[in-house]
Amino acid sequence: xxxxxxxxxLRYLFFLVFGLVLLWLSFRKINLAEVxxxxxxxxxxxxxxxxxxxxxxxxFRAARWNLLISGVNYKTRLSTTFFSVMxxxxxxxxxxxxxxxxxxxxxxxKENIPxxxxxxTVIVERVFDLIxxxxxxxxxxxxxxxxxxDFLHEILDPFIKTIFVNILDISxxxxxxxxxxxxxxVLLKRNKHKFDGHPFYLKVRKFFKEVFEGIKTVKxxxxxxxxxxxxxxxxxxxxxxxxxxxxxxxxxxxxxFADGLTLLAIGSLGIVAPVPGGIGAYHFIVKSxxxxxxxxxxxxxxxxxxxxxxxxxxxxxxxxxxxxxxILLTKKQKPRNEKS
Numbered sequence: 001x002x003x004x005x006x007x008x009x010l011r012y013l014f015f016l017v018f019g020l021v022l023l024w025l026s027f028r029k030i031n032l033a034e035v036x037x038x039x040x041x042x043x044x045x046x047x048x049x050x051x052x053x054x055x056x057x058x059x060f061r062a063a064r065w066n067l068l069i070s071g072v073n074y075k076t077r078l079s080t081t082f083f084s085v086m087x088x089x090x091x092x093x094x095x096x097x098x099x100x101x102x103x104x105x106x107x108x109x110k111e112n113i114p115x116x117x118x119x120x121t122v123i124v125e126r127v128f129d130l131i132x133x134x135x136x137x138x139x140x141x142x143x144x145x146x147x148x149x150d151f152l153h154e155i156l157d158p159f160i161k162t163i164f165v166n167i168l169d170i171s172x173x174x175x176x177x178x179x180x181x182x183x184x185x186v187l188l189k190r191n192k193h194k195f196d197g198h199p200f201y202l203k204v205r206k207f208f209k210e211v212f213e214g215i216k217t218v219k220x221x222x223x224x225x226x227x228x229x230x231x232x233x234x235x236x237x238x239x240x241x242x243x244x245x246x247x248x249x250x251x252x253x254x255x256x257f258a259d260g261l262t263l264l265a266i267g268s269l270g271i272v273a274p275v276p277g278g279i280g281a282y283h284f285i286v287k288s289x290x291x292x293x294x295x296x297x298x299x300x301x302x303x304x305x306x307x308x309x310x311x312x313x314x315x316x317x318x319x320x321x322x323x324x325x326x327i328l329l330t331k332k333q334k335p336r337n338e339k340s
Contacts, residue, residue, distance in 0.1 A: 016275070016276050018275060018280070018281075019275035019276060019277075019278075019279045019280030019281055020279070020280055021280065022275075022280030022281050022283065022284040023279060023280035023283055023284070024280075025284060026280065026283040026284045026287050026302055026305070027283075027302060029298075030298055030299060030302055031299060034299045035299050035302055035303050035306070038249070038299055038300055038303040039303050039306065039307060041249075042248040042249060042303065042307055043247065043248050043249075044248070044307075046244050046245050046246075046247040046248045047245055047248060047307060047308070047311050049244050050240075050241050050242075050244040050245045050308070050311065051241075051311055051312070051315050053237045053240045053241045053244065054237070054238075054241045054312065054315060055315070055319070056237050057233070057234050057235075057236075057237035057238055057241065058082065058085055058086065058089075059078075059082055060230045060233045060234045060237070061085055061125075061230075061234050062078055062081040062082035062084075062085050063078060063081075063230055064125070064227060064230035064231060064234065065081055065085070065121065065122075065125065066078060066081050067223055067226060067227050067230070068121035068124055068125065068227075069081075069113065069118070069121055070222075071121070071222075072117045072120075072121065074111070074113045074117070074336075074337050075111070075336040075337060076107060076111045076113065076336055077111070077336065079326070080107065080110050080111060080327075080330075081107060082323075083106075083322070083323030083324075083326050083327060084103040084104075084106045084107040084110070084323070084327075085103055086316070086319045086320045086322075086323040087099075087102060087103060087106050087320050087323045087324055087327070088100060088102050088103030088106075088320075089316040089319075089320055090102075090316055090317055090319075090320025090321065090323070090324070091103075091320075092277070092316070093276070093277045093313060093316050093317060093320075094276060094277070095276065096275065096276060100119070100122050100126075101119070103122075104118040104119050104122060106327060110327060110330075110335065111335050111336045111337055112335040112336070112337040113337055128231055129231075129234075132231065132235050133265070133268055136235070136261065136264065136265045137265045137266070139261075139265075140261055140262050140265040140266070143258070238264060239257070239260055239261055239264050240260075242260050242261075242263045242264040242267065242308075243255075243257050243259075243260025243261075243263075243264075245304065245307070245308050245311075246259070246260065246263075246304070248304070248307065249300050249303070249304060251296055251297065251300045252290070252294075252296055252300060252304060255294060259294065262289065262293070263286065263289055263290075266285060266289055267282065267285055267286050267289065269281075269285060277313055278309065279309070282305065282309050283302065283305045283306065283309060286301070286304065286305040286308070286309075287301040287302050287305050290304060290305075
C-alpha cells in the first residue's frame with residue numbers, strides 16, 4: 001500500500017473514531033430503554049413526509065446542475081443527473097466528500113461529458129451552497145441572538161482563546177504559505193518552456209483548464225435567475241425537511257419554522273463535518289441545540305436526532321442503490337454527447 005493510501009486510510013479511521021466518540025458522548029448518561037420507548041412512540045408519518053421533501057430538493061439540485069452543465073455546452077437527462085446525485089450521496093455515506101467525485105464520474109461516463117468540466121460545475125454549486133449556508137447561519141444568529149448567545153459562547157470561547165493564544169504562529173504560517181504560493185507561481189512561469197512538452201504538466205494543465213471552464217459556467221449561463229430560483233427551492237425544502245419532523249414528538253411540536261431554520265443552520269455543521277455519514281457529529285450537535293436552546297429533554301432530543309439521521313441515511317442508501325441499478329440497466333442507452 002502506497003504512503004498516500006495509508007494516510008487516506010488513517011485519516012478516514014481518525015474521523016470515524018472521532019464520530020463514534022461524539023456518538024458515545026451524545027448517548028452518555030442517557031437511559032437507552034427510555035430512548036427506545038420514545039422512538040417507538042414517534043409519529044413516523046412526519047418523517048416520511050420529510051424524506052419526500054428531501055427527494056424534491058434533490059430533484060431541484062439535479063435540475064440546477066443541468067443548467068451548469070448546459071453552460072459548458074453539454075447535454076444530459078434530468079433522470080441521469082438525479083440518480084448521479086443520489087449515487088454521490090450514497091458514496092458520501094461511506095466516505096466523506098467522495099460523493100462529489102463519484103457523481104461526476106458516473107455522469108461523465110453515462111453521458112460522455114469530460115469529468116473535469118463536471119467537477120468545475122460542482123465547485124460552483126458548492127460555492128453557492130456555502131454562501132447560502134453562511135447567510136443562513138448569520139441570519140439565525142442575528143434574529144435569535146438572545147437564544148444563541150450563551151450556546152455560542154460555550155462552543156466558541158475555547159476556540160477563540162486558542163486562536164488568540166496562537167495568533168503569532170497562525171500569522172507566521174499564513175505569510176510563509178503565501179510566499180510559497182507566490183514563489184511557486186513565479187518559478188513556474190519563468191521555467192514554463194521547460195515543462196511545456198512534459199506529459200504530466202500537460203495533463204495537469206488540461207485538468208485545471210477544464211475545471212476553470214466548468215467554473216466559468218456561471219458567467220455564460222443563460223438562465224441565471226432560474227439557477228437562483230432552484231437554489232432557493234433546494235434550501236427551502238431543506239428547511240422543511242428539518243422542520244417537519246419536529247411534529248413527531250409532542251415535546252418538540254411547539255417549535256416553529258424559525259426554530260427549524262436554527263436546527264438546519266447549526267445542524268448542517270454536523271453533516272458537513274468530515275465524519276462518515278455525519279454519524280456522531282450530527283447527533284451531538286442536534287441534541288445540544290434541542291437541550292440547551294429549547295429545554296427539550298435529552299431522551300427526546302437524542303431520539304429526534306437518531307430517527308432523522310437514520311431516515312436520511314436510509315434514503316441515501318436506498319435511492320442511491322436504485323440509481324446505481326438504473327445506470328446499469330440503461331448502460332446501452334445512447335449518450336447525449338456522442339464522440340465525434
